[in-house]
Structure formats: structure tokens, C-alpha cells
Amino acid sequence: MNKTYVVVGAGFRGFCDAMQLLNAGHKVYIIDKEPFFGGISYSIDLKGFAVDKGVHMFDGVPAALGDIVTEIMDGKVRTIDFVSVSAFNGKLTDGFSLPDLSSLDEATKAQITTELKALAATNGSARTPKNLTELLEDRYGKTAGHIFAGIFRDIYNIDANVVQPDAISKTSLGRLKYLDDPEMVALKQSSPFLDNVLAARRKSMGKVDDFVSVYPDTGEAMRGWCTRAATWLEKKGAVMCLGENITAIENGSDNITIVTDKRRIEADKIIWTNDNTQALAKTLGFEFDLNDYISGTPMLFAVMITQAKHIKDFTYLQNFNPEGITFRSASAGIYGNQITSEGASFITCECPAAIGSIEWEAFKELHMPIWEECKALGVVSSDATLLDHAVIRLPSTFKVAKLGYDDKIAEFSDEVRKRNPRILFRDVKPFFRRDIYLDSLHLLSLVA
Numbered sequence: 001m002n003k004t005y006v007v008v009g010a011g012f013r014g015f016c017d018a019m020q021l022l023n024a025g026h027k028v029y030i031i032d033k034e035p036f037f038g039g040i041s042y043s044i045d046l047k048g049f050a051v052d053k054g055v056h057m058f059d060g061v062p063a064a065l066g067d068i069v070t071e072i073m074d075g076k077v078r079t080i081d082f083v084s085v086s087a088f089n090g091k092l093t094d095g096f097s098l099p100d101l102s103s104l105d106e107a108t109k110a111q112i113t114t115e116l117k118a119l120a121a122t123n124g125s126a127r128t129p130k131n132l133t134e135l136l137e138d139r140y141g142k143t144a145g146h147i148f149a150g151i152f153r154d155i156y157n158i159d160a161n162v163v164q165p166d167a168i169s170k171t172s173l174g175r176l177k178y179l180d181d182p183e184m185v186a187l188k189q190s191s192p193f194l195d196n197v198l199a200a201r202r203k204s205m206g207k208v209d210d211f212v213s214v215y216p217d218t219g220e221a222m223r224g225w226c227t228r229a230a231t232w233l234e235k236k237g238a239v240m241c242l243g244e245n246i247t248a249i250e251n252g253s254d255n256i257t258i259v260t261d262k263r264r265i266e267a268d269k270i271i272w273t274n275d276n277t278q279a280l281a282k283t284l285g286f287e288f289d290l291n292d293y294i295s296g297t298p299m300l301f302a303v304m305i306t307q308a309k310h311i312k313d314f315t316y317l318q319n320f321n322p323e324g325i326t327f328r329s330a331s332a333g334i335y336g337n338q339i340t341s342e343g344a345s346f347i348t349c350e351c352p353a354a355i356g357s358i359e360w361e362a363f364k365e366l367h368m369p370i371w372e373e374c375k376a377l378g379v380v381s382s383d384a385t386l387l388d389h390a391v392i393r394l395p396s397t398f399k400v401a402k403l404g405y406d407d408k409i410a411e412f413s414d415e416v417r418k419r420n421p422r423i424l425f426r427d428v429k430p431f432f433r434r435d436i437y438l439d440s441l442h443l444l445s446l447v448a
Helices: 012-023 063-072 106-121 130-156 165-169 183-187 190-198 225-234 277-284 366-375 406-420 433-440 443-447
Strands: 005-009 027-031 044-046 048-051 058-061 077-079 084-088 091-092 214-215 239-242 246-251 255-259 265-268 271-272 300-309 317-320 327-328 344-352 386-396 423-425
Touching: 005 012, 005 265, 012 027, 012 225, 012 433, 048 300, 048 344, 058 063, 058 433, 063 214, 063 225, 063 433, 106 130, 106 190, 130 165, 130 344, 183 190, 190 239, 225 239, 246 277, 255 271, 271 443, 277 406, 277 423, 300 366, 344 366, 366 386, 406 423
Parallel strands: 005 027, 005 271, 027 239, 084 317, 271 423
Antiparallel strands: 044 048, 058 214, 077 214, 084 091, 246 255, 255 265, 300 344, 300 386, 317 327, 327 344
């Protein structure tokens, strides 16, 4: 029998969950306090360009999801053939996006090898890691684990000792490379444990999966997909309730009613897909605050405009140099098909900066140091001219869970179920789009 569901949250998880419900023939309402669809994927306007606040493409998603994106875009997508670069200790590694520690001295690399082989002999550590530092040590040994923990601290502005081990899923620290490709491949093949934790560049590994990477090709950045996805869902029968605030949730004998400042909706169940636990708790009449258990990773976000011909032919570069200003720089204007008639385009740079730091307070003056680092890293050519720029502050970007988060969120979920079993609170841990999509495939069994 067809039912009525309310999906709270118009981000990518809300999209995936709504799609599964609609495909099963159910009635779906989508509510979000923002007046647009897409959540953090919705691009902003800066200096005449549509700009994503970070790298928000369909990166390495299952082919089935790639087909859905292509259908939504009426075929107007660009297949992204990743040309990634990483930097560490002043060394650039083309075709690789994780930290490449091969610039370390031979003695340090030999020590890493010794520690890895010891781990492989026992198929990893027997302990259950209590925090991210211990997880990194258990995967890569103490030497490389310490280096990776330092990288994590520099980027995320928090010590790896105080975050949960699963924070690794939101980082570029999931595998280790510290030797040349042939040596890494040989070491990977020497044991199942090492094969699981070590990396080599893709070109040396051949085809490793069947995932695809696509991006909207309409010159609107990800906003092009967001607007079309909302229309696509509406054609499937979804009712969009954007720009609406939830004021109450009322229990009925055989249904649940959600009240916004514009309407009342009677439904069989509410699917809460966003991470605003505080709002849900308040609506249900209890106090709850996760702020002490989440680190938001503040960033300065820079848009640097120059001639397209001076921008490196790459997708993005991740800078793991300890003294670096930038973390991730992307040729967003190029792969987003945004080049002006005068030949100008843009790059984006995400720059870690603690709130209240000198860099945070002086963000308007940081464009030239950022630009010079982009030149030094080869993101733009050495003779490129900065035509225009914008630097904005983003107080919260990558959210990582501190110690105690799992217990706290379990407590919250239990309380929500007690107060209203017709509300399904969706865990927000899946981070990458492929994981969110794959997780949504199980939604119907959760609401049955």
C-alpha cells in the first residue's frame, strides 16, 4: 500500500532517500528551511561565476547513480578524468591525491617498512583503537601514523587524539604511499593486510573499480544539478516545501503530522535526513546539543580569477606541506565549463584557518600569499596574472566526530524513538556521495 512520507532535508541524502520512496510509489514531501534544493552542493555567485564551496562533484560514484545524474541533466554532464596532484615536503606527485611520503629520508622510510611488516605479520594490531591517532598507528605503524596525525591536525585544526577513529572516512588519509610505485605495488601484494592499507598511483595499478565521475556541464557548477534535480523529483510526484520552517510535530493514532509556517502535512512517517539534531530535539520537546562532540573545520575559501590558459590541466591538488597556506585547490572553472569570452576562468582554494587566528581575522589580505603559493605549486603558471579574487570565511566545512559522539548520537536516537517512533532519524556518518547513495538503497527496509 502506498504511504506518505516527509523527508526533512533537501541535501544529497534527502535527494537519495526521496528518490527511493518515489520509485516505490509513495507520496513524498521534502522540507528544508533554505529556499533552494541541494544543501551544501548549491553553488554561490562570486565575481560573476557560479562557485561550489569546495569540491562538490559526483566523484567515484556507482554507474547507476552516474546514469541518474546524466538523466537529470539531459545528458549535459562532463565525464571527469581525474588529473590529481598532491604535495608533501615540497615534492609534487602527479596522478595522486593522498599524501606521498616518498620524499622522506631513507632511514625513515626503512623504519616505516619495518613497522608495516610487523603489523602484516599479525594481520594488524589486536587492540581496538580508541581515537584516530591509534587507528593511524595501527594501519601504518607509529612513524607514518605520527606523520599522518600531524597532517590531520594541520588541516582539520584539531588533534587526532580527541576524534573518533572513523573520522578517517572524511579525510585523504585512508591509504599510505611512501615508496616509488613499483615498490609500493610489490609491498601491497606481499600480504592482504598491506594490500588494504597501502596505495600506489592509479596508472600503475590499472583499473581498480567500476565507479564513474561526472560533473554538470551547463556552466552553473553544481547548482545546475541542484535546480534540475528538484524539478526531476517534482515530476516523479515529490512536493517541494523549500524555505519553510518546522514549527511542530504532532502524534496521531495512526499517523504523524508535521506543521510548518506554511502548511500541515499528515504522513505515515518522517525521514529526518539533515544533521540539525538540535532543531529536531526542540520540536519534540527536549534539550540536546552536539556542539561539544563535533569539530567543524573552519576554512578560508578563495576564488582566484586568471586567464584559463594559465591554469594547470588538473582536477584538484591537495597540499599536505606542513607550512602550506592552501589545502585543496581545484580547477573548478575549467571542469565546470566556465570561461568568459575574454578567456578568464578561476580556481578555488580551501585554506585551513582557526577561528580567531591572525589568518582568520586578516582574511581579506591573504589573497596574494594564496596566489603565490598557487604559483609555487604549479596550480597556475608562474607568469599568470591575478585578475580578480574573493576570499570568504567558512566557519564549518568538514564535520568530524569527537570522542563520545557515537554514544551521544545513540542517546539522541533512542530519545527520538521513545518520543515518536514514526520519526526515522538518519545517521549522517556516510560522507561521500557514493556511500550516501548506496546507504539509501536500504531505506525501504528501514521504513517498512
